[in-house]
Amino acid sequence: MENIILRTKQLSKSFSSGGKQQHVLKNLNIEIYDGDFTIIMGASGSGKTTLLYALSGMDKPTLGEIYFGDENITGYGQDKLALFRRKNCGFVFQQNYLLDSMSVLDNCLSAGLLINKDRKSIVRYTKELLAKVGLTEVDWNKFPTQLSGGEAQRCAVIRGIVNQPKILFADEPTGALNSVSGNSVMNLLTELNQKKQSIIMVTHDIKSARRGNRILYLRDGAICGECNLGKYDGTKNTERNEKLDSFLKEMGW
Numbered sequence: 001m002e003n004i005i006l007r008t009k010q011l012s013k014s015f016s017s018g019g020k021q022q023h024v025l026k027n028l029n030i031e032i033y034d035g036d037f038t039i040i041m042g043a044s045g046s047g048k049t050t051l052l053y054a055l056s057g058m059d060k061p062t063l064g065e066i067y068f069g070d071e072n073i074t075g076y077g078q079d080k081l082a083l084f085r086r087k088n089c090g091f092v093f094q095q096n097y098l099l100d101s102m103s104v105l106d107n108c109l110s111a112g113l114l115i116n117k118d119r120k121s122i123v124r125y126t127k128e129l130l131a132k133v134g135l136t137e138v139d140w141n142k143f144p145t146q147l148s149g150g151e152a153q154r155c156a157v158i159r160g161i162v163n164q165p166k167i168l169f170a171d172e173p174t175g176a177l178n179s180v181s182g183n184s185v186m187n188l189l190t191e192l193n194q195k196k197q198s199i200i201m202v203t204h205d206i207k208s209a210r211r212g213n214r215i216l217y218l219r220d221g222a223i224c225g226e227c228n229l230g231k232y233d234g235t236k237n238t239e240r241n242e243k244l245d246s247f248l249k250e251m252g253w
């Protein structure tokens, strides 16, 4: 029996603009399992990013509850939520949000040192991770403006995982990358997941989605289907690809 790391009870999120209400998420009951590489897919505007923000405590739901393990985080105020996120969550966004005044290494270290004071081991771990996605010693002292778009995004991915979060939330992490850079990021995420890192990733990219073991499909604010692929280990690729393709076809992708 898999452990549930995150679950929602009747989660709803609405926005109002121009005097009109838009109900983006509708009564979602979702269970996310510890150690899974969960993928959220769906058409543009279906609410994927809204769901990711609600699940991670970045944004408050309009109605419903969110549990992280047994902890109900729904009622937390902004300060408590910020502490919760710092301790438990890592984030990678479509835009890299790196700080231009800090070097590559310092951008990544700043996230790690917020929760772990052992500078020496964090520095070693950060350098290892950076090297794994092709950011070598030459790049560590560069500033974000001196990086290519792909390099900057890879740096942002490392910053997201350097504090060894219980869950990594990723919103289109390969969206701005070419296929070689995107592949190196997906290889890193796969490797982390194989080491039991829980990941929830929103993506439009089928190639990236194939790395997940559970795909949730969002339509009209509700999960309308799920596909279980089993863990990615680089084998049975044809079988996995066909299974995902046929699921997405069924969902009207």
Ligand SMILES: Nc1ncnc2c1ncn2[C@@H]1O[C@H](COP(=O)(O)OP(=O)(O)OP(=O)(O)O)[C@@H](O)[C@H]1O
Binding pocket: 015, 016, 017, 022, 024, 042, 043, 044, 045, 046, 047, 048, 049, 050, 051
């Ligand atoms: N802060 C906000 N205020 C008002 N409406 C919002 C807000 N954030 C999102 N929305 C609306 O909610 C809907 C879902 O947006 P969301 O970004 O979650 O979709 P998505 O599935 O991630 O889309 P995409 O694949 O295009 O990134 C959209 O219609 C969007 O306009």
